[in-house]
Amino acid sequence: MKKQHIVFVKAAIWLFALLPLARLIWLGVNDNLGANPIEFIEHSTGTWALVFLLITLGMTPIRLLTGQVWQIQLRRVLGLFMFFYACLHIITYVWLDFVFMWDELLIDVAKHPRILVGFAAFLLAIPLAATSNSYMIKRLKTNWKKLHQAVYLIAILAVVHFWMLVKKDLTEPIYYAVVLIVLLGIRVYFKYKPLSKSKVIKAM
Amino acid sequence: MIILNQSKLNPSNIQPSEITSREVFENRRHFLKAAGFGLAAGSALLLSKQSQAAIAPVTFKANSRQKISGFSKTAYGAGEKLTQYEDVTTYNNYYEFGTGKSDPAIQATLFKPRPWTISIEGQVKKAKTISIEDLLKLAPLEERIYRMRCVEAWSMVIPWVGLPLASLVKWAEPTGNAKYIEFISESDPQSMPGVRSPILDWPYTEGLRMDEATNPLTLLAVGLYGEYLPNQNGAPVRLVTPWKYGFKGGKAIVKIRFVEKMPLTTWYKAGPSEYGFYANVNPNVDHPRWTQSSEKPIGAGLFGGRIKTKMFNGYSEQVAHMYTGMDLNRNF
Numbered sequence: 001m002k003k004q005h006i007v008f009v010k011a012a013i014w015l016f017a018l019l020p021l022a023r024l025i026w027l028g029v030n031d032n033l034g035a036n037p038i039e040f041i042e043h044s045t046g047t048w049a050l051v052f053l054l055i056t057l058g059m060t061p062i063r064l065l066t067g068q069v070w071q072i073q074l075r076r077v078l079g080l081f082m083f084f085y086a087c088l089h090i091i092t093y094v095w096l097d098f099v100f101m102w103d104e105l106l107i108d109v110a111k112h113p114r115i116l117v118g119f120a121a122f123l124l125a126i127p128l129a130a131t132s133n134s135y136m137i138k139r140l141k142t143n144w145k146k147l148h149q150a151v152y153l154i155a156i157l158a159v160v161h162f163w164m165l166v167k168k169d170l171t172e173p174i175y176y177a178v179v180l181i182v183l184l185g186i187r188v189y190f191k192y193k194p195l196s197k198s199k200v201i202k203a204m
Numbered sequence: 205m206i207i208l209n210q211s212k213l214n215p216s217n218i219q220p221s222e223i224t225s226r227e228v229f230e231n232r233r234h235f236l237k238a239a240g241f242g243l244a245a246g247s248a249l250l251l252s253k254q255s256q257a258a259i260a261p262v263t264f265k266a267n268s269r270q271k272i273s274g275f276s277k278t279a280y281g282a283g284e285k286l287t288q289y290e291d292v293t294t295y296n297n298y299y300e301f302g303t304g305k306s307d308p309a310i311q312a313t314l315f316k317p318r319p320w321t322i323s324i325e326g327q328v329k330k331a332k333t334i335s336i337e338d339l340l341k342l343a344p345l346e347e348r349i350y351r352m353r354c355v356e357a358w359s360m361v362i363p364w365v366g367l368p369l370a371s372l373v374k375w376a377e378p379t380g381n382a383k384y385i386e387f388i389s390e391s392d393p394q395s396m397p398g399v400r401s402p403i404l405d406w407p408y409t410e411g412l413r414m415d416e417a418t419n420p421l422t423l424l425a426v427g428l429y430g431e432y433l434p435n436q437n438g439a440p441v442r443l444v445t446p447w448k449y450g451f452k453g454g455k456a457i458v459k460i461r462f463v464e465k466m467p468l469t470t471w472y473k474a475g476p477s478e479y480g481f482y483a484n485v486n487p488n489v490d491h492p493r494w495t496q497s498s499e500k501p502i503g504a505g506l507f508g509g510r511i512k513t514k515m516f517n518g519y520s521e522q523v524a525h526m527y528t529g530m531d532l533n534r535n536f
Binding site: 028033034035036037038039041096097098099101104107108111112113114164165167168169 | 290291294295299303305306358403404474490492493494495497498500502503505506507509510
């Protein structure tokens with residue numbers, strides 16, 4: 001794919017990725033966020049962070065399955081949108097939900113495994129976002145790749161965080177868990193696949 | 205009696221769903237005429253403290269709002285700021301109609317709250333079936349404004365209309381063996397789509413100890429905001445125990461069983477470490493998922509924040525005596 005095409009695809013990602021935020025603002029301005037608007041925003045931003053995380057993790061399986069490599073360049077922008085929605089998620093939680101009642105908030109994080117798991121995922125994502133620029137990629141060299149493998153852990157924590165929120169009807173978290181298992185499974189499969197075939201992929 | 209809250213006084217704030225449909229309007233007129241009251245007499249009646257109006261039979265139309273003709277106001281909850289009707293009727297935990305908060309208001313349209321009977325069973329002299337019409341005659345209907353605290357750490361203030369459960373208990377004449385009451389909800393897969401999946405062990409079952417059941421606060425609610433209960437709020441009759449978490453309030457009750465042993469309740473079966481039998485609102489006993497020391501008032505808006513949760517949801521004076529000597533950390 002040509003460079004100008006990539007620019008076009010990236011522009012489309014920006015447009016698409018900002019739609020959920022635009023929708024929240026639109027609903028908020030029109031007082032249409034429902035009876036529990038804070039919960040609505042928490043769920044929406046959390047869901048979109050997870051969606052962008054899974055899309056980011058989908059780029060490598062596309063390479064493994066099709067041999068296409070151009071989409072690898074999209075990982076950074078997609079990953080950063082994951083971090084963007086995760087930040088909105090946390091800001092909503094700290095500001096709107098707990099209105100900076102730090103004592104209450106600390107109890108909530110410490111006592112509830114689902115919050116702790118989600119919080120851990122967010123903390124782990126900070127260094128990844130901070131080292132996503134070209135300068136850090138060059139500077140960290142091989143360590144960069146090691147560091148960014150933390151994304152697998154973040155993804156697992158994020159799905160567990162969602163899973164633990166749900167009281168009884170696990171349908172939605174199961175969807176996300178299945179997608180994550182498939183995405184990670186493809187990687188594992190290609191890693192342990194007979195060598196001859198993986199050589200073919202490399203040659204492509 | 206239309207209770208307007210400040211923001212609703214501005215006509216531009218009235219949602220289309222709140223505008224009385226022509227059918228309901230005409231029904232109400234017919235209603236008043238049939239009962240032989242002028243409008244003035246009717247409102248005087250509604251305002252009088254002790255009056256018990258005859259409950260005229262109500263023809264229920266699917267999903268229309270029906271006024272309750274006679275109930276008295278009480279001092280319960282006077283001065284509390286009510287949660288808007290719109291929020292009370294669109295944000296519901298009622299898994300028989302779906303697990304999303306907005307599902308019940310959409311999914312409950314096929315549910316028919318009339319005709320309705322409740323089977324009174326177990327350790328009672330009057331083990332028989334009572335129709336909803338007869339139930340409404342057991343005691344004068346009262347409006348009571350109660351706070352409702354959900355285990356999910358949000359809360360509402362709701363003007364219920366109903367009768368004390370104690371009046372039904374008295375009528376049923378329990379025997380000495382009746383130590384608990386079990387409340388069993390309707391579970392009809394035809395009209396309740398949520399029941400088709402085994403998310404919970406249907407039918408929804410709740411229970412109270414006999415002293416809790418006869419506590420003056422305990423209400424069998426048949427209406428809210430002066431109207432018969434919307435389907436999504438538990439029509440035609442539901443339990444309201446304002447010092448307990450909301451899930452204790454079984455909806456669409458079809459069986460009331462007087463029993464000797466503590467009933468196994470639905471949420472207890474689903475998660476015994478999370479949902480106890482007593483489920484008293486208690487800011488000092490945490491829940492594995494939600495903080496219980498504070499709560500979000502529904503309707504407070506984006507920047508409304510949280511309020512501290514009170515012991516027994518602020519009803520200690522009326523209920524704390526029932527639990528003296530009990531370890532509430534263990535009996536949560």
